[in-house]
Amino acid sequence: MNKPVGAITRGTTAHNRLRRCDRWIAAVHGRRLRAVDRPLVVDLGYGASHVTTLELFTRLRRVSPGVEVVGIEIDPARVAVAKPYEREGLSFRLGGFELPVSRPPVLIRAFNVLRQYAEAEAWHYWDVLRGRLAPYGVLVEGTSSENGRRAVWVGLSSRGPETITFSARFDAFERPSDLADRLPKTLIHRNVPGERIHTFLRDFDHAWAVSAPYGVHGARQRWLAAVQALAGTWPVPTRPPLGGAARWRLGEVTLPWPAVSPRD
Structure with missing residues (x-):
């Protein structure tokens, strides 16, 4: 062998x-x-x-x-x-x-x-x-x-x-x-200004912040609201099997790879 x-x-x-x-x-x-x-x-x-x-x-x-x-x-x-x-x-x-x-x-x-x-x-x-x-x-x-x-x-x-x-x-x-500390090795060093992954995580944090009022109903509802807001500006799948409330309520969100791929 x-x-x-x-x-x-x-x-x-x-x-x-x-x-x-x-x-x-x-x-x-x-x-x-x-x-x-x-x-x-x-x-x-x-x-x-x-x-x-x-x-x-x-x-x-x-x-x-x-x-x-x-x-x-x-x-x-x-x-x-x-x-x-x-x-x-x-x-x-x-x-x-x-x-x-x-x-x-x-x-x-x-x-x-x-x-x-x-x-x-x-x-x-x-x-x-x-x-x-x-x-x-x-x-x-x-x-x-x-x-x-x-x-x-x-x-x-x-x-x-x-x-x-x-x-x-x-x-x-x-x-x-x-x-960000769980990003794949192909992206983890790209989480810097100017890279798509950095912009996405910045926007996700913003969506999370503005969805804070939903937190009175629990973190899951806040997450659902944040992902829904994010889907307005990012190509987040909104239907099964990759997206939609059934997946988001598990604390999950999926994106097409090109949305976050390294610029070079």
Whole structure:
């Protein structure tokens, strides 16, 4: 076997750390999974515990009973620890960005993997992983806080990045721009004046501020009002599966990637 491609991450993880993203994947891409016979999903870089891969498998089985999930880790010790938890449809393998699987995956989830890489490397591995996808497949790459209460992820197809989603518990931030520390590596250093992502977060903070009166009805109502206001000037999807009140009330908002992409 060739040496796995990539570097070992810190491996920190926790129960439900990726629940917000899993919930989004099931809602937005459940139909994509159901359209394929034996859809393959890869969880790349699951960390020191198998738990988030098992949770992904359990949640996706509810929307696509035939889904198969493979957890891939570059650290042999982590794979050995996860192996006893294998079951029909769920397995764990040693590997990295080369993805040692038998067929192209319909979906790849890679969370908290690329933060240790330089920006240029992150762009490169986006391209590498997109090249591993099945036709019409999707890569979901993102970052979450240690407890999963704040997260940002990007949805990519074989053509490139297409969406970016911001998600947070309502008690996990003071203003929306607090999510800036969860931006993907391709954007986190671009949160400066003159860049689209900086303008978006500034405008989101403003919408949050002017929606303060709705806070008497709770933070959820304030968030709903803020996102609705934001949708007046930003291309926020307002209908399912990416948008609308059903998604916003979860503390979530999605944008087309070009709205925040780096100017260069």
